[in-house]
Amino acid sequence: MTTTTTRRSAAQTLSPDRLRPGDLLRVGGAGLRTRPLRAFLSALGIAIGIAAMTAVVGISSSSRAEVDRQLAALGTNLLTVAPGNTLLGEDAKLPLEAVAMISRIGPVTRVAATGTVSDTKVYRNDRIPSVQSGGIAVRAAHLELLATVGASVVEGTWLNAATDRYPAVVLGSATAKRLGIATVGAEVRIWLGGQWFTVIGILDTVPLAPELDSAALVGWPAAEEYLTFDGHPTTVYTRTTDPSVEEVRAVLAATANPEAPNEVKVSRPSDALAAREATDEAFTGLLLGLGAVALLVGGVGVANTMVISVLERRAEIGLRRSLGATRGQIRGQFLSESLLLSALGGAGGMVIGVAVTALYSLTQEWPTVVPAWATAGGVLATLVIGAMAGLYPAIRAARLAPTEALATP
Structure with missing residues (x-):
C-alpha cells in the first residue's frame, strides 16, 4: 500500500498539470542562460518589431495630441x-x-x-x-x-x-x-x-x-x-x-x-487640420504594417532558435525522458522557453519604443502620448508570436523517444 501511494505521488509530481509556473520559468530559463548570445539575438529581433510598432503608434498619437491641443487653443468654431x-x-x-x-x-x-x-x-x-x-x-x-x-x-x-x-x-x-x-x-x-x-x-x-x-x-x-x-x-x-x-x-x-x-x-x-490628421492615421497604418513585418521576422528568428535548441539538446531530452519526464513536461519546457524569450524581447522593445517616442516628442515640443492599448497589444503580440514559434519545436521535442534521443551522438 505504501509503495503504491508513493508511486502515485511521484506520478502526480511529474504530471504536466502539476508543474508550477515557477518550475516552468526555471526550466525554460535554463536553456536561455546556457546560450546567452543566441538568446539575445533572437530576442533582439522581437524587440525591433515591438519597438517599431510602439514608436509609430506613440509618435502618431503624440502628433495628434499636439494637433488637438492647437485646435483647442485656436477653437474649432x-x-x-x-x-x-x-x-x-x-x-x-x-x-x-x-x-x-x-x-x-x-x-x-x-x-x-x-x-x-x-x-x-x-x-x-x-x-x-x-x-x-x-x-x-x-x-x-x-x-x-x-x-x-x-x-x-x-x-x-x-x-x-x-x-x-x-x-x-x-x-x-x-x-x-x-x-x-x-x-x-x-x-x-x-x-x-x-x-x-x-x-x-x-x-x-x-x-x-x-x-x-x-x-x-x-x-x-x-x-x-x-x-x-x-x-x-x-x-x-x-x-x-x-x-x-x-x-x-x-x-x-x-x-x-x-x-x-x-x-x-x-x-x-479646422476641417483642413482634421484632414491632415486623417492622412497621418493612414501613414501610421503603413508604418504599423512595416512594424508587423519586423515582428514576423523576429518570430521566425525565435522559431529558428528553438528548432536548433531541440536538435542540440536531444541528449538532454532523452535523459529527462529516461528519468521519468513526460511528453507534456518536455513540451512545456520548450514552449515556456520560447514564451520567455519572446516576452524578454517584447518588454525590451516596448521600453525602446516608449523611449524613442519620448525623445522625438521632446525635440518637437509635443506632449508624449503612448496609448495603453499599444503597449498591452505589443506584449500580447510577442506572447502570441512566441507561442506560435515555439509550438512546433516543443511538439517535436516531446515526440522524441528516450532511446532515440540518447543514441544521438
Missing part, C-alpha cells in the same frame, strides 16, 4: 464665408451688408471680414520694377479680425480706431519675410498702391487663416480712401458657440446673400 460663382460662371460678390447680417445670427459671437484690394501691388520701395511684386495680396481688414481668427502680433501693434483711417499696414508673417522686414516703426515703410504705407505690425503665423500670412493688411476706411477698394468683403470670418456650429453653418449662405445663397461658399478651416 470658426466658419468662413466667401463669394462663389454666378450661374454664368463669373465671380460673385458678397453684399456690402453681409457682415452686419451675419452678426445678427443668435449663436454668432464674433464676425470680422477682409476685402481683397484688386490691382494693388506691394514693394519694398518705389524703385523696384512693377513686375516684381512678389505675389503679395493687399486686404482691407476689420479691427476685430485678430480676435476672430485667433491671430497674434509678434512685432508692433494691430490696427486700431485711429490707424485704420491712415496709410498704415500690418504684414503677414510670410509677407514680412519676403520684404525683408523684421522690425516696425515710423521709419519703416513700404510702397503700396503707388504711395507710402507705414508698417506698424507683423503677424505671427495664422494656422486657421493661412491666406493672411502672405497678405498686407490695411484698415477698411484707409483702403476705401487711399486705394481702389469697393467695400465688398471677400472673406467673412465667423465665430459661434461650439454646440451651434453646424446650425450656423447651415444658414450662413442664405444670411450672407439672401438673394443668391447659391453664390456663397461656406467652409470650416
Whole structure:
C-alpha cells in the first residue's frame, strides 16, 4: 500500500498539470542562460518589431495630441464665408451688408471680414520694377479680425480706431519675410498702391487663416480712401458657440446673400487640420504594417532558435525522458522557453519604443502620448508570436523517444 501511494505521488509530481509556473520559468530559463548570445539575438529581433510598432503608434498619437491641443487653443468654431460663382460662371460678390447680417445670427459671437484690394501691388520701395511684386495680396481688414481668427502680433501693434483711417499696414508673417522686414516703426515703410504705407505690425503665423500670412493688411476706411477698394468683403470670418456650429453653418449662405445663397461658399478651416490628421492615421497604418513585418521576422528568428535548441539538446531530452519526464513536461519546457524569450524581447522593445517616442516628442515640443492599448497589444503580440514559434519545436521535442534521443551522438 505504501509503495503504491508513493508511486502515485511521484506520478502526480511529474504530471504536466502539476508543474508550477515557477518550475516552468526555471526550466525554460535554463536553456536561455546556457546560450546567452543566441538568446539575445533572437530576442533582439522581437524587440525591433515591438519597438517599431510602439514608436509609430506613440509618435502618431503624440502628433495628434499636439494637433488637438492647437485646435483647442485656436477653437474649432470658426466658419468662413466667401463669394462663389454666378450661374454664368463669373465671380460673385458678397453684399456690402453681409457682415452686419451675419452678426445678427443668435449663436454668432464674433464676425470680422477682409476685402481683397484688386490691382494693388506691394514693394519694398518705389524703385523696384512693377513686375516684381512678389505675389503679395493687399486686404482691407476689420479691427476685430485678430480676435476672430485667433491671430497674434509678434512685432508692433494691430490696427486700431485711429490707424485704420491712415496709410498704415500690418504684414503677414510670410509677407514680412519676403520684404525683408523684421522690425516696425515710423521709419519703416513700404510702397503700396503707388504711395507710402507705414508698417506698424507683423503677424505671427495664422494656422486657421493661412491666406493672411502672405497678405498686407490695411484698415477698411484707409483702403476705401487711399486705394481702389469697393467695400465688398471677400472673406467673412465667423465665430459661434461650439454646440451651434453646424446650425450656423447651415444658414450662413442664405444670411450672407439672401438673394443668391447659391453664390456663397461656406467652409470650416479646422476641417483642413482634421484632414491632415486623417492622412497621418493612414501613414501610421503603413508604418504599423512595416512594424508587423519586423515582428514576423523576429518570430521566425525565435522559431529558428528553438528548432536548433531541440536538435542540440536531444541528449538532454532523452535523459529527462529516461528519468521519468513526460511528453507534456518536455513540451512545456520548450514552449515556456520560447514564451520567455519572446516576452524578454517584447518588454525590451516596448521600453525602446516608449523611449524613442519620448525623445522625438521632446525635440518637437509635443506632449508624449503612448496609448495603453499599444503597449498591452505589443506584449500580447510577442506572447502570441512566441507561442506560435515555439509550438512546433516543443511538439517535436516531446515526440522524441528516450532511446532515440540518447543514441544521438
